[in-house]
Amino acid sequence: MAESKSLPGVVPMKPATPRPGARPGNCAACAVRGLTVCAPLSPAGLTEVESLSTHLVLEPGQTLFDEGEPADHVFNMTEGTLKVFKLLPDGRRQVTGFLFAGDFLGLASQDTYAFSAEAVTPARLCRFQRRQLDGLLNRHPEMERRLLSKASHELAEAQEQMLLLGRKTAKERVASFLLLLARRAAQRGAPVDPLPVPMSRTDIADYLGLTTETVSRTFTRLKSDGLIKLLPGGKVSLVRRDALEEMAAAG
Amino acid sequence: MAESKSLPGVVPMKPATPRPGARPGNCAACAVRGLTVCAPLSPAGLTEVESLSTHLVLEPGQTLFDEGEPADHVFNMTEGTLKVFKLLPDGRRQVTGFLFAGDFLGLASQDTYAFSAEAVTPARLCRFQRRQLDGLLNRHPEMERRLLSKASHELAEAQEQMLLLGRKTAKERVASFLLLLARRAAQRGAPVDPLPVPMSRTDIADYLGLTTETVSRTFTRLKSDGLIKLLPGGKVSLVRRDALEEMAAAG
DNA sequence: CGCCCTCTTGAAATTGTTCAATAGAGGTGG
DNA sequence: CCACCTCTATTGAACAATTTCAAGAGGGCG
Numbered sequence A, B: 001m002a003e004s005k006s007l008p009g010v011v012p013m014k015p016a017t018p019r020p021g022a023r024p025g026n027c028a029a030c031a032v033r034g035l036t037v038c039a040p041l042s043p044a045g046l047t048e049v050e051s052l053s054t055h056l057v058l059e060p061g062q063t064l065f066d067e068g069e070p071a072d073h074v075f076n077m078t079e080g081t082l083k084v085f086k087l088l089p090d091g092r093r094q095v096t097g098f099l100f101a102g103d104f105l106g107l108a109s110q111d112t113y114a115f116s117a118e119a120v121t122p123a124r125l126c127r128f129q130r131r132q133l134d135g136l137l138n139r140h141p142e143m144e145r146r147l148l149s150k151a152s153h154e155l156a157e158a159q160e161q162m163l164l165l166g167r168k169t170a171k172e173r174v175a176s177f178l179l180l181l182a183r184r185a186a187q188r189g190a191p192v193d194p195l196p197v198p199m200s201r202t203d204i205a206d207y208l209g210l211t212t213e214t215v216s217r218t219f220t221r222l223k224s225d226g227l228i229k230l231l232p233g234g235k236v237s238l239v240r241r242d243a244l245e246e247m248a249a250a251g
Numbered sequence C: 001c002g003c004c005c006t007c008t009t010g011a012a013a014t015t016g017t018t019c020a021a022t023a024g025a026g027g028t029g030g
Numbered sequence D: 001c002c003a004c005c006t007c008t009a010t011t012g013a014a015c016a017a018t019t020t021c022a023a024g025a026g027g028g029c030g
Helices: A043-052 A130-139 A141-167 A170-187 A201-208 A212-224 A241-248 B043-052 B130-139 B141-167 B170-187 B201-208 B212-224 B241-248
Strands: A021-024 A053-058 A063-065 A073-079 A082-087 A093-099 A116-119 A123-129 A194-196 A228-231 A235-238 B021-024 B053-058 B063-065 B073-079 B082-087 B093-099 B116-119 B123-129 B194-196 B229-231 B235-237
Touching: A043 A053, A043 A123, A043 A130, A053 A073, A073 A130, A082 A201, A082 B141, A093 A141, A093 A201, A093 B141, A123 A130, A130 A141, A130 B141, A141 A170, A141 B082, A141 B093, A141 B130, A141 B141, A141 B201, A170 A194, A170 A201, A170 A212, A170 A235, A170 A241, A201 A212, A201 B141, A212 A228, B043 B053, B043 B123, B043 B130, B053 B073, B073 B130, B082 B201, B093 B141, B093 B201, B123 B130, B130 B141, B141 B170, B170 B194, B170 B201, B170 B212, B170 B241, B201 B212, B212 B229
Parallel strands: none
Antiparallel strands: A021 A053, A053 A123, A063 A116, A073 A123, A082 A093, A082 A116, A194 A235, A228 A235, B021 B053, B053 B123, B063 B116, B073 B123, B082 B093, B082 B116, B194 B235, B229 B235
């Protein structure tokens, strides 16, 4: 809930985008195109996509959309980190994923979003009208194929996460999480050694099905066991990645 | 592998198929076509699909494929119940889903299956060569769209399951599970009042991230609280579905 | 410099697990 | 058709991992 504030005398730090602020996109210059669903598009296709898309900026904590809202748009992340999550009526929260540059989101099997999405770090996205997606995919089967491929990937990741949530211990969960972040960072060519871990302990806990206290304790133990180093600025060094891999009991 | 049986004089109870036994498909007579990815196909498309597919029969406990195996086929379930699951090296198991008539499976983002699949009840499936799927989807965009739609559904269900595994109590998990089975049964027009629950307590436990003991105790409590009735033959009557819904804390 | 918020740390409480029997159900063979 | 056998489900009691409750430490920002 909540709203923009445009009270006089207040000079907002950020573009004060009501909800996300929009500007025209620029696909030609897109640094992460190779990671996105746009990757296989021809120059002509790219031009069309650009004409249909809008660029958004989100500040940390800003909501992209809420579960249950009409699913009018789909998005491509171009920069930053998002979290997607579901809530129970009493406020319990499950973060079902973190999204990074190149990730697509907004597919909905109903006409409403099945989860909420919120920025973890400053983020940029391209937005498309859902209504235009169908035609776009019809005209660009290579894009649809790519989307299907991304969906398959996501499905596999979701199952991995179910394994984690249903069967792994706290230590295994945290180790798996760090390795996941590292893999995803490597994938998109982001720094890995001092691995940025931009999300809060609460977000991590809600992702791993634990409490912040347990996450914190587990980090501390991994640190005192010499497997990781906790660096300032929310960065982590995976000192003994091999040991982490073993601990993660990864499939 | 696998074969038709036309041996004279022998009337096997079951086709006694080593691994899955195969026979030609018959899409025209398919009773569950409306539930499958084949639903939107034209008669011509249907004919093509039929020519590319083989029909399989699985007996309870039979493996369809194992995690890590080359993902050479994709499948449409036409009858019965399957479970799909992942294993940790030490044997811990997470059932990531139960599949029923109309469900599609086998999408893999790698060239190997990301999970194992095994029959819970006698089951029938149509099998396609993965290599032929691409061409098929190219020629039948309506089928590809349908597949994408199914994938979106699955993604949403996976997130619901993550919420369950990460944040729900044992009671909530079991209630959610029964309601899921009931919803899915209704969807495909299967009996709902005495709801068939064909999977073992172990399978249920591995699906819900619990132990068989906890599942059993929870069933017992739901029963003595008058919310359900445990009937012979693995059937359950959801006596107070409203109370179950509330307990499930469903999103 | 001090406030606020997040993270860390400690101790007690709990849910669910583990270990251990007992009870049932289904299937087989006499 | 019944007795027996085996596998699965149920139930009980002790145990353990994680949560909950409660402070305290650290860090960033105004």
